[in-house]
Amino acid sequence: MSDRFQFSVSATDGRARTGVIQTPRGEIRTPAFMPVGTAATVKAMMPESVRATGADILLGNTYHLMLRPGAERVARLGGLHKFMNWERPILTDSGGFQVMSLSSLRKLTEDGVTFASHIDGSKHFLSPETSMEIQRQLGSDIVMAFDECPALPATDAEVAKSMRMSMRWAQRSRDAFGDRPGHALFGIMQGGVTPELREESAEALKSIGFEGYAIGGLAVGEGQEAMFGVLDYAPGFLPENKPRYLMGVGKPDDIVGAVVRGVDMMDCVLPSRSGRTGQAWTRRGQVNIKNARHADDPRPLDEHCTCPACTGYSRAYLHHVMRAGEMISGMLLTWHNLHYFQELMAGLRAAIAAGTLSDFVAQFEAQRAQGDI
Numbered sequence: 001m002s003d004r005f006q007f008s009v010s011a012t013d014g015r016a017r018t019g020v021i022q023t024p025r026g027e028i029r030t031p032a033f034m035p036v037g038t039a040a041t042v043k044a045m046m047p048e049s050v051r052a053t054g055a056d057i058l059l060g061n062t063y064h065l066m067l068r069p070g071a072e073r074v075a076r077l078g079g080l081h082k083f084m085n086w087e088r089p090i091l092t093d094s095g096g097f098q099v100m101s102l103s104s105l106r107k108l109t110e111d112g113v114t115f116a117s118h119i120d121g122s123k124h125f126l127s128p129e130t131s132m133e134i135q136r137q138l139g140s141d142i143v144m145a146f147d148e149c150p151a152l153p154a155t156d157a158e159v160a161k162s163m164r165m166s167m168r169w170a171q172r173s174r175d176a177f178g179d180r181p182g183h184a185l186f187g188i189m190q191g192g193v194t195p196e197l198r199e200e201s202a203e204a205l206k207s208i209g210f211e212g213y214a215i216g217g218l219a220v221g222e223g224q225e226a227m228f229g230v231l232d233y234a235p236g237f238l239p240e241n242k243p244r245y246l247m248g249v250g251k252p253d254d255i256v257g258a259v260v261r262g263v264d265m266m267d268c269v270l271p272s273r274s275g276r277t278g279q280a281w282t283r284r285g286q287v288n289i290k291n292a293r294h295a296d297d298p299r300p301l302d303e304h305c306t307c308p309a310c311t312g313y314s315r316a317y318l319h320h321v322m323r324a325g326e327m328i329s330g331m332l333l334t335w336h337n338l339h340y341f342q343e344l345m346a347g348l349r350a351a352i353a354a355g356t357l358s359d360f361v362a363q364f365e366a367q368r369a370q371g372d373i
């Protein structure tokens, strides 16, 4: 266990990297996928089950936790790790993205955002300073700078204006974060799909200096082609010796494409949220377990998968409990999906270490093309 936050790359294959982030609460193997634990829980999963899927780190949402149960209450109870019984690393987002997508009656100024809670309508204020304080109260190991993720569609001028405010907020986040050994503050690159704005944002962040750098402003409806278009150049604007975190991504093929383009960390609600609706992600692509074709199928979801859903149950059973709305359905499908996502990350890490990433990608794409059988 390290008392510091330290990223080291152990191998590269093309632009892809594999390595480890050492933190006081444990190691994070990269490329890493972070399950989302929005309200101090990865929905339908016990923390030990999340660990059993292979996760080294999970994500907490500042917006949700500040509204309920409240950051002060979590701090009084010993912090988020103790509160949710997850003693490994936690990354919390800044609240900026969700306040713009979930709250109402919002007023955005240079100072920050005032808004009404989507839960009870109570008034709140988020700024670089209050977001840093809230994330400190939660006790997260990786803190995200407070930024604005512009909604699409947006003109170049609107994206530039928003990015430049986010860079001023990045400086204020850095100043408010203070000196916290063993904890990390990540800056967030903005700039839409415009290379010049992305480069301006990266230069601004590097001049401030962060322990890691996120690529924001993506996975907001631009589509995979546009996202990969940005990832073809944006990671290269960031320091090689710091982790690069792509926010809110994504489907398995998004993840593979991002890792190939130099991304080290990702998070997405997809495996857990879609699992609860009966969507399974497998080597052969998506399987909707609610589909009638599974009703009498004695086979597992994936005969090569070692998760509890695939080793203990048939498609017919998963189909039944999903159709019946039984709680075990969300548990099993979530576990399977998180397990598959972590297996994909482990496969990517091993392929990069072996210098065989192009073979791995070819096999990944060939199996997906095969479709479910």
Ligand SMILES: CNc1nc2cc(C(N)=O)ccc2[nH]1
Pocket (backbone or CB within 6 Å): 096, 097, 147, 148, 149, 188, 215, 216, 217, 218, 219, 220, 247, 248, 249
């Ligand atoms: C689900 N897509 C997504 N895009 C994101 C962008 C940001 C950001 N700060 O630009 C944060 C969270 C995000 N989640």
Ligand SMILES: [Zn+2]
Pocket (backbone or CB within 6 Å): 301, 302, 305, 306, 307, 308, 309, 310, 311, 336, 337, 339
């Ligand atoms: Zn499985």
